[in-house]
Every structure is written in structure tokens, then in C-alpha cells.
Amino acid sequence: MSWSIDHLPAVLxxxxxxxxxxxxxxxxxLLIAVPLGWLARRYRVLYPLLIAGTGLLYTIPSLxxxxxxxxxxxxxxxDPVNVVVAMxxxxxALLVRTVADGLGAxxxxxxQAATAMGFGRVRRLFMVELPLAVPVISAGLRVAAVxxxxxxxxxxxxxxPQLGSLFTDGFRRNFMEPILVGxxxxxxxxxxxxxxxxxxxxxxxxxxxTRRAA
Amino acid sequence: xxxxxSVSKExxxxxxxxxxxxxxxxxxxxxxxxxxxxxxxxxSLRMINRMIEPTSGRIWxxxxxxxxxxxxxxxxGIGYVIxxxxxxxxxxxxxxxxxxxxxxxxxxxxxxxxxxxxxxRVGLPTSFADRYPSQLSGGQQQRVGVAxxxxxxxxxxxxxxxxxxxxxxxxxxxxxxxxxxxGDLGKTIVFVTHDIDEAIKLGDQVAVLRVGGKLAQxxxxxxLLGHPVDDFxxxxxxxxxxxxxxxxxxxxxxxxxxxxxxxxxxxxxQVRAAAGTEPWTLVVDEGRRPLGxxxxxxxxxxxxxxxLHRGGTVASxxxxxxxxxxxxLSSPARRGVVVDEDGTFAGTVLAHQVLDAIESERAAAxxxxxxxxxxx
Amino acid sequence: xxxxxxxLTDPAxxxxxxxxxxxxxxxxxxxxxxxxxAAIIAIPLGLYVGHTGRGKFLVVNVAGAARAIPSLGxxxxxxxxxxxxxxxxxxxxxxxxxxxxxxxxxxxxxGAYAGVEEVDASARDAAKGMGMRGxxxxxxxxxxxxxxxxxxxxxxxxxxxxxxxxIAATVGLGGLGRLLIDGLAVRDFGQMxxxxxxxAALALAVDLxxxxxxxxxxxxxxxxxxxxxxxxxxxxxxDSTLITIS
Numbered sequence: 163m164s165w166s167i168d169h170l171p172a173v174l175x176x177x178x179x180x181x182x183x184x185x186x187x188x189x190x191x192l193l194i195a196v197p198l199g200w201l202a203r204r205y206r207v208l209y210p211l212l213i214a215g216t217g218l219l220y221t222i223p224s225l226x227x228x229x230x231x232x233x234x235x236x237x238x239x240x241d242p243v244n245v246v247v248a249m250x251x252x253x254x255a256l257l258v259r260t261v262a263d264g265l266g267a268x269x270x271x272x273x274q275a276a277t278a279m280g281f282g283r284v285r286r287l288f289m290v291e292l293p294l295a296v297p298v299i300s301a302g303l304r305v306a307a308v309x310x311x312x313x314x315x316x317x318x319x320x321x322x323p324q325l326g327s328l329f330t331d332g333f334r335r336n337f338m339e340p341i342l343v344g345x346x347x348x349x350x351x352x353x354x355x356x357x358x359x360x361x362x363x364x365x366x367x368x369x370x371x372t373r374r375a376a
Numbered sequence: 377x378x379x380x381x382s383v384s385k386e387x388x389x390x391x392x393x394x395x396x397x398x399x400x401x402x403x404x405x406x407x408x409x410x411x412x413x414x415x416x417x418x419x420s421l422r423m424i425n426r427m428i429e430p431t432s433g434r435i436w437x438x439x440x441x442x443x444x445x446x447x448x449x450x451x452x453g454i455g456y457v458i459x460x461x462x463x464x465x466x467x468x469x470x471x472x473x474x475x476x477x478x479x480x481x482x483x484x485x486x487x488x489x490x491x492x493x494x495x496x497r498v499g500l501p502t503s504f505a506d507r508y509p510s511q512l513s514g515g516q517q518q519r520v521g522v523a524x525x526x527x528x529x530x531x532x533x534x535x536x537x538x539x540x541x542x543x544x545x546x547x548x549x550x551x552x553x554x555x556x557x558x559g560d561l562g563k564t565i566v567f568v569t570h571d572i573d574e575a576i577k578l579g580d581q582v583a584v585l586r587v588g589g590k591l592a593q594x595x596x597x598x599x600l601l602g603h604p605v606d607d608f609x610x611x612x613x614x615x616x617x618x619x620x621x622x623x624x625x626x627x628x629x630x631x632x633x634x635x636x637x638x639x640x641x642x643x644x645x646q647v648r649a650a651a652g653t654e655p656w657t658l659v660v661d662e663g664r665r666p667l668g669x670x671x672x673x674x675x676x677x678x679x680x681x682x683x684l685h686r687g688g689t690v691a692s693x694x695x696x697x698x699x700x701x702x703x704x705l706s707s708p709a710r711r712g713v714v715v716d717e718d719g720t721f722a723g724t725v726l727a728h729q730v731l732d733a734i735e736s737e738r739a740a741a742x743x744x745x746x747x748x749x750x751x752x
Numbered sequence: 753x754x755x756x757x758x759x760l761t762d763p764a765x766x767x768x769x770x771x772x773x774x775x776x777x778x779x780x781x782x783x784x785x786x787x788x789x790a791a792i793i794a795i796p797l798g799l800y801v802g803h804t805g806r807g808k809f810l811v812v813n814v815a816g817a818a819r820a821i822p823s824l825g826x827x828x829x830x831x832x833x834x835x836x837x838x839x840x841x842x843x844x845x846x847x848x849x850x851x852x853x854x855x856x857x858x859x860x861x862x863g864a865y866a867g868v869e870e871v872d873a874s875a876r877d878a879a880k881g882m883g884m885r886g887x888x889x890x891x892x893x894x895x896x897x898x899x900x901x902x903x904x905x906x907x908x909x910x911x912x913x914x915x916x917x918x919i920a921a922t923v924g925l926g927g928l929g930r931l932l933i934d935g936l937a938v939r940d941f942g943q944m945x946x947x948x949x950x951x952a953a954l955a956l957a958v959d960l961x962x963x964x965x966x967x968x969x970x971x972x973x974x975x976x977x978x979x980x981x982x983x984x985x986x987x988x989x990x991d992s993t994l995i996t997i998s
Binding site: 425427449453456458461464467479509510525 | 874875876877880882883885888896899970971972973
């Protein structure tokens with residue numbers, strides 16, 4: 163316990179880095195996945211292509227993606243941008259399918275009613291389809307959030323500081339406490355992300371609350 | 377025979393689904409349980425094969441107390457048909473039908489032969505045997521559901537709204553075929569529906585339940601229509617009770633009037649000459665089966681299929697009073713068309729003749745019964 | 753891309769203990785053993801929870817928490833904990849298998865559980881109503897109907913395990929992770945890129961095998977051309993299911 167108390171400021175700063183490295187890609191990934199998911203739904207030929215393509219990205223080991231990122235985007239090896247871009251890629255890989263399925267789960271009757279009332283394609287997407295797809299997209303976002311928090315820690319191997327640094331540091335010194343602190347902090351962080359997404363979803367889908375309460 | 381002996385079902389939260397039900401479903405007959413949602417009709421049905429265990433009371437099948445039997449064994453001896461058919465999506469139609477025979481340890485060949493036989497019985501081609509349920513329409517799935525319930529030839533069948541998920545036309549068809557099938561098989565059937573018309577059509581006796589699982593009335597359909605015991609039953613049975621009740625009374629032999637008839641292809645002049653001043657003439661085919669009426673004054677050229685008035689219904693000499701009255705009421709000529717059993721034209725009747733017959737029957741029935749009993 | 757090709761086409765990289773075939777074999781062994789262990793735990797548990805509805809809350813949350821555990825941290829903890837109690841390679845292999853199995857359990861569990869839970873209620877009702885006993889309902893109706901989602905969970909777990917098995921190299925074990933770790937040490941980008949490509953290719957190859965097995969194992973009645981349901985169900989992926997219900 164003494165180590166933790168002594169190093170509390172350092173741990174807090176690592177948590178901050180971790181939130182940034184895992185959180186920013188979630189937002190970026192969502193922004194990219196929504197149009198891609200919509201495309202996959204709109205043009206049916208694209209669906210298998212986009213789903214398989216993004217699924218393929220997920221099979222690349224995170225360590226490899228972190229290391230190779232500079233080759234593709236011309237950054238320095240220790241640049242945190244590498245991690246942000248790599249994590250964004252993973253987030254997109256998980257979310258495209260979810261967005262496509264979420265949009266697909268909007269009842270045809272609702273879409274047809276919206277069209278019949280004179281909604282254009284874009285307006286319909288933003289005012290009808292996306293709001294109704296929120297619960298499904300949110301479920302996917304929760305998976306991505308938990309997975310991101312865990313994967314980011316691997317970046318410690320290439321020396322980008324965040325909670326994973328506690329793992330490599332502790333292991334190098336054969337010292338359990340920092341590793342445990344890192345794991346627990348990661349799990350708690352994942353929980354906080356998860357709860358934040360749940361809360362956000364509830365806030366923007368009041369109709370779901372009333373239905374559940376009824 | 378299935379006997380409910382003060383059967384109750386109460387849930388832990390205090391809801392009473394069924395309250396002290398006393399009822400008998402006679403052997404070889406269809407007993408329909410009908411009532412509004414929440415009246416415990418499905419719960420009552422599911423207590424027979426112990427899909428739901430009663431809180432108190434006993435259910436007897438013949439002289440066996442179902443609560444003393446092994447639940448799975450009990451169920452293998454009872455056919456069970458449910459609303460969504462509940463076919464196994466991963467098994468072929470034949471394998472679905474053979475479920476209970478296989479559970480009972482029949483050999484594969486015998487079970488398959490039985491499945492094919494039953495497919496034909498329920499009016500499906502045997503080529504369906506190796507299809508999967510997802511390749512069938514809702515009505516076809518429901519037929520397979522019935523075949524599956526019949527597979528091990530159980531003496532008792534439980535049917536929980538089996539026809540309510542299909543469209544009205546298919547439902548009507550399924551009901552007719554179900555009655556034909558029951559005519560051959562004579563099973564002891566308990567049938568649940570929320571549709572009073574279906575209950576009246578299918579039931580040998582109909583049990584009307586009220587919310588809370590209380591039996592309001594159990595009677596033959598005609599009696600239910602003619603003598604509902606209280607406002608609830610009267611309300612539930614619905615409008616037009618008097619008229620619908622005629623559907624359970626055989627048409628009496630009435631004097632039938634002859635008609636001048638015409639054929640397709642006759643010229644307008646021929647028809648007018650034969651009809652005289654009568655504005656409508658009946659058109660029949662070569663077998664003297666009625667096709668429709670033609671307006672004698674308006675017909676031009678020759679009588680063709682297009683000019684026929686087809687609005688009139690046709691009653692059969694062995695049909696019901698309801699058919700007969702309807703034939704008269706729906707005919708443009710005011711004369712109701714009556715055919716013999718083989719479908720050939722027998723003659724026509726007028727509505728007042730049918731009403732007179734109904735009047736005299738009612739008078740005779742009232743005279744035969746002591747005053748006051750009709751109210752019960 | 754050229755770097756990768758140059759590295760991969762060098763015959764020296766394909767021979768001996770450090771050769772690609774041997775690394776692939778090691779990688780596959782770790783992955784397969786971990787997946788089998790995870791499946792032995794997760795499938796029966798998922799079937800049980802789906803069938804009885806008991807312990808749903810517990811299983812969903814434990815599985816959710818397991819997902820949040822960072823594999824690298826868990827690996828180091830396991831090595832420090834178990835290492836001193838085991839001898840030779842086992843001191844590192846066992847911790848590695850534990851970590852990969854922990855990674856694989858949640859998706860498999862979610863698939864098995866959701867697969868059984870999503871079986872058409874009327875089919876289950878009919879099965880009981882015709883006199884099937886509990887185990888018969890499970891084995892003859894629920895399990896076959898749950899297979900598509902069980903496979904979906906297995907395949908999702910496999911992709912994750914094959915990609916993550918690279919971390920074995922961080923504690924000195926073999927597998928394709930060696931190409932990444934050793935390449936990193938000497939800044940050999942060609943080797944690292946080749947390693948990444950090989951891992952991805954291996955994951956896809958294994959997934960393809962699963963797809964073939966799935967096609968053979970799952971009844972055509974469940975997969976058959978269901979042109980009527982053009983709208984794919986949002987729950988179809990086991991991954992999102994666990995979270996949706998938690």
C-alpha cells in the first residue's frame with residue numbers, strides 16, 4: 163500500500179493519459195462509423211464489404227498496429243497520436259456493424275411513415291433513424307469502450323505512458339503492487355466509461371425510460 | 377373425459393388466474409374455453425397437461441388424477457397445439473411431426489411413415505416432409521402443428537388459440553378442415569379462443585369464463601346464444617344472437633316454388649319470352665346447378681357470365697334456418713335459391729315463408745316447455 | 753508492403769526454431785488450448801443459465817467485468833503469482849493460457865447464453881408440452897437452435913485470442929508475437945509488419961475453418977434463405993448481446 167500512497171499523483175496522471183487515449187478514439191470512431199454504417203445499410207452491396215473489411219482490421223494485433231502506425235501516418239514512434247489513430251481504427255471496426263444493424267432494426271413502418279410525412283433522406287436519418295438506433299449503437303459503444311480501455315494498456319510496450327506503464331514497470335522490477343493498481347484502475351475506468359455511456363443513452367432516449375417504467 | 381375438480385391457480389403476488397373451476401370436457405367432443413383476456417382460459421388449458429401446476433384442486437383424465445402422473449409421460453399422451461405453432465426451426469417438417477413418436481421410442485421408419493400419413497391427413501403434400509418450417513406459410517405451419525399433435529394418436533388434444541395467428545380466410549379454411557378431421561377422429565378436445573364466433577362454430581359445448589377464472593356459463597352453442605345466463609355472457613356472445621342462433625336449427629321442409637330457368641348463351645329474346653313479366657330469371661348450368669340471376673328487362677344479346685347477379689346466397693335442403701333465411705334475404709329476386717344435397721336446383725322460398733316456419737317452431741317449443749324454464 | 757514481402761520471401765525466415773512455421777504452430781497451440789479451456793467452462797455455463805434463467809445477473813456481470821481486465825496486466829500478475837510455483841516453460845505457459853482463456857470466456861458465454869435465451873418461446877413451450885424432459889429440451893431443441901449464436905461467440909473469441917496471443921512473447925514465450933517483440937528490439941519494421949500480417953492471416957484462416965464447421969453443424973432450417981427477414985437482428989452478434997442485457 164505504501165507504494166500506492168507515494169505514487170498517487172503519478173497514478174492519477176497515468177489515469178488522465180489513459181482516459182485521453184481510450185476516450186478520444188471512442189468519439190472519433192463513432193463519428194466515422196455512423197456514415198460508414200449508414201452506407202452499409204443504404205447500399206446493400208457495400209454491407210458485406212464494409213463489415214468484412216472493418217472486421218479484418220480487428221484481427222491486427224494491437225501491438226503491431228501501434229508499432230506500424232508511424233509508417234502509415236508519418237509520426238514519430240513515441241507519438242501518442244499513433245495510439246489514438248490505432249484505437250480509432252479498432253473502434254470503427256467494432257461500431258460499423260453495430261450502426262448498420264441498429265439502423266436496420268428501425269421498423270420499416272416508422273421509416274415509411276417518416277417518408278410519407280415528407281422527410282427527406284438526410285432529415286430522416288438524423289431525426290428518425292439515428293435516434294431510434296441509439297440503444298443498439300450505445301450497446302456497441304459500450305463494448306468498444308471496455309475493449310479500448312483494455313487494449314490501450316498494450317501501448318506501454320512501445321513506451322507510450324498510461325496505466326499500462328504500471329504493468330511493464332512492475333513486471334520489470336518483479337513488483338506486484340503497481341501491476342495490481344494498474345489492473346484495478348483499468349477495470350474501474352472501464353466501469354466509469356460504461357456507466358457514462360448508459361447515462362448518456364438514457365438522457366437522449368427518454369422514450370425508452372418511460373416504456374420501461376410502464 | 378376431462379374433469380376439473382375445484383381447480384384454482386393463484387400466483388404468489390395474489391393474482392387469481394383461475395378460481396375454483398368445476399367443469400367437464402366429455403369424451404370425443406370439442407369443449408371450447410372462451411372469454412376476455414385475463415379470464416384464465418389458457419391457464420386452465422395448460423393445467424391439464426401440467427405446463428402450469430394448479431394451486432389447489434385436481435384434474436382427472438378419465439379416472440386418473442393427473443397430479444399423480446409423471447408430467448412428461450402425461451404430456452406424451454396429450455396432443456398440444458399452440459398459437460404460434462411452435463415448430464422446431466432446426467428440424468424438417470417430417471422430423472417435427474415425428475417428435476412424440478420418437479420420444480416414445482418408435483423406430484425411425486415407422487415414425488416417418490406416420491409423419492407422411494399425417495401430412496396428407498392435414499391437407500399438405502408429402503413433398504413438404506423434408507422442408508424446414510421457415511419455408512412454410514403461417515397456415516401451413518399451423519397444419520404441421522396439428523399433425524405433430526396427432527402423431528402418437530393421443531385420445532386428448534389441447535389447442536391454445538391455434539388459428540388466431542393466421543389471416544381470416546385461411547382461418548376459416550383451417551376451422552372447416554379441423555371439424556372434418558374431428559369428425560373422423562373423435563378426439564376429446566379442449567380448445568381455447570378469444571373469438572366467440574370461433575367458439576360457436578367449433579364447440580360441441582362452450583365454456584364462457586369471466587376475468588378471475590370463474591366459469592360464467594357452460595352450454596351448447598345454441599343454448600348459449602338463446603339463453604345467456606347474465607349480462608356478461610350476453611354481452612360477450614354479442615349482437616345478432618337471435619339470428620346467429622338460427623344457425624343451429626335445421627331448416628324444415630318448406631314447399632319450394634318452381635322457377636323458369638335459363639342457360640348461358642340463351643338469347644335475350646328467349647329469356648324474355650319464357651319469363652313473361654317476371655323481372656329476374658335464374659341461370660343454371662348443364663347440371664342444373666344455379667349460377668346466378670339475370671335481369672330479364674335489361675339483358676341484351678345473349679346471357680353471358682358477366683351479366684349475372686351473383687349476390688344471392690344458396691341454401692341447401694339439409695342446411696340451417698339461418699342459411700335459408702339468408703338465401704331469401706340476399707336474393708335480388710326476393711326468392712331464395714335452395715339446392716338439393718348434390719347441388720342441383722330444388723326450388724325457391726320467400727323470406728316470409730321462412731319466418732312463418734320459425735314462428736311456428738318457436739310456438740311449438742314454448743308449448744312443449746313449462747312456462748318459466750326458458751329463462752334459465 | 754515491400755518490407756513485408758522482402759521479409760516473408762527470405763527462406764532463412766522459414767526454417768528452424770525461429771522459423772515462421774514453428775512460430776505459427778506455437779501460436780496456434782496457445783490459442784487452441786486456451787479456447788478449448790474457455791469453451792469447456794463457458795458453453796455449459798451459458799447453456800445452464802440460458803436454460804434455467806438462474807444466475808443470469810451474476811454471469812452477465814462477471815463476464816462484463818472479465819472483459820474489462822487488461823490482458824497484459826493480468827498476464828504479468830499471473831506470471832508473478834504462478835511463475836515461482838511452476839517449473840520450466842510452464843511458469844510462463846500456464847499464466848499465458850489463463851489470460852487467453854479469461855479473454856475468451858465472456859464472448860463464448862454470452863453467445864451460449866443469448867443463443868438459448870433467444871430460442872423461440874413457442875418452440876420451447878411446444879417441446880415441454882409434448883413431453884420432453886428438461887435435458888431433452890436443452891439438447892434436442894435449445895442447443896441446436898442456439899448454435900448460430902454459439903458459433904458467433906466462439907468466432908469472436910477466436911479472433912480476439914489469436915490477436916492477443918502475441919503477448920506471450922512479452923514474457924519470453926514463442927508464437928508470432930516474437931516477430932513483433934524481437935522486431936521492436938532491433939527496429940526491424942519489416943519483421944514486425946510481417947508478424948502483423950501473419951497474425952491477421954492466421955486469425956482469418958481459423959475463422960474460415962469455423963465458418964465451414966458452422967455451415968456443416970447448423971441446421972439449414974435456421975440458416976436457410978430467409979428472404980422474409982431482410983432486417984438483420986441487432987442482437988445477432990454475441991458481442992453486443994452481453995452488454996445489451998447487462
